[in-house]
Amino acid sequence: MAFAPMGPEASFFAVVDQHRASLLAALRSGGGEPAGGGVRPASRFEDSVGLQMVSHCTTRKIRSDSPKSVKNFALILKILSMIYKLVQSNTYATKRDIYYTDSQLFGNQTVVDNIINDVSCMLKVPRRSLHILSTSKGLIAGNLRYIEEDGTKVHCTCATAVAVPSNIQGIWNLITDAKFLLIVEKDATFQRLLDDNFCSKMSPCIMVTGKGVPDLNTRLLVKKLWDAFHIPIFTLVDADPHGIEIMCIYKYGSMSMSFEAHNLTVPAIRWLGLLPSDIKRLNIPKDTLIPLTKRDQMKLDSILKRPYVTCQPFWRKEMEIMADSKMKAEIQALTFLSSDYLSRVYLPNKLKFGGWI
Helix, strand or coil: CCCCCCCCCHHHHHHHHHHHHHHHHHHHCCCCCCCCCCCCCCEEEECCCEEEECCCCCCCCCCCCCCCCHHHHHHHHHHHHHHHHHHHHCCCEEHHHHHHHCHHHHCCHHHHHHHHHHHHHHHCCCHHHHCEECCCCCEEEECCEEECCCCCEEECCCCCCEECCCCHHHCEEEECCCCCEEEECCHHHHHHHHHCCHHHHCCCCEEEECCCCCCHHHHHHHHHHHHHHCCCEEEECCECHHHHHHHHHHHHCCCCCHHHHHHHCCCCCEEEECCHHHHHHCCCCHHHCEECCHHHHHHHHHHHCCHHHHHCHHHHHHHHHHHHHCEEECHHHHHHCCCCHHHHHHHHHHHHHCCCC
8 A cells, every 4th residue: 555755766765675685585594583582680692583581590589578578579469469450350551550559659660660570571471461551652653554452543644753552562454665664763853854854755664763762662663563564674873872772772672671572672673873984984073073971981891792792793893983982973963064964865875875784
């Protein structure tokens, strides 16, 4: 089914189409199909899935007869009883809903979040099986239609964004003719691309933002779109350790959610920009760059030591360029070249000529 508006002529997407063909070939050969997960809390790395739980790992016991853990034990039982009622009544609640049932008892939202993660891991089921949903913060725009679990028809457009659904597993009848999906790190950049009509000019395409570190639903949506359509997925993040970390979460997952990596990660994701090498190539002046802080350097060193970086020599090279220069850059640095350089020149050229790694 066709979507409007139409973007550039078909030849523009020749390299993107070639990339998709190579991804599909890898899937057919077994090189990209996800495998099962493991058990919390230790992790291992598998390049077709990302970070996963190891099968034998150190566990933590919560005892009912220990003064140190009796409160935590009681909180776990309380949340388990709430989960039981939700499952029995076939209703759903958000983590925030659970916290506000007795905010004084729980103390803070993090306590609830951690217990829910522990229960999900202990029972080896995704969070939705517990009938607990997360509040979405992500946005989506572009050539996509779907139906939500309650029958609501959603028609995404290239002009305005809609909120990522809170029940990703429940959406169905997804339809798109998109050539690619672009994950945008920051909401401000996402909105600027919409304002510049980038989505319309590059149609058919899909854009998603998790507004920084992505929430669970945004990650689930990206994964669902990959599983459904196997279109190329690119990331647009700041050329700094924080942006790289966010990209790695989409691509390889995180330690805290590695027990659910096979439902969340898309190792086929590619880094489109902003690359540290682009800074020199485009002659972006030094006064628009930002020195790496000590915390940035520690984060960068940590990423460089991770097992998946050995599978990505081009990523390593880019991170080494950043480490050597001791400088980072936000996507907004491209406005030095022109106010619409990102949407008019940078991204179209990257897509047309295969400027991703």
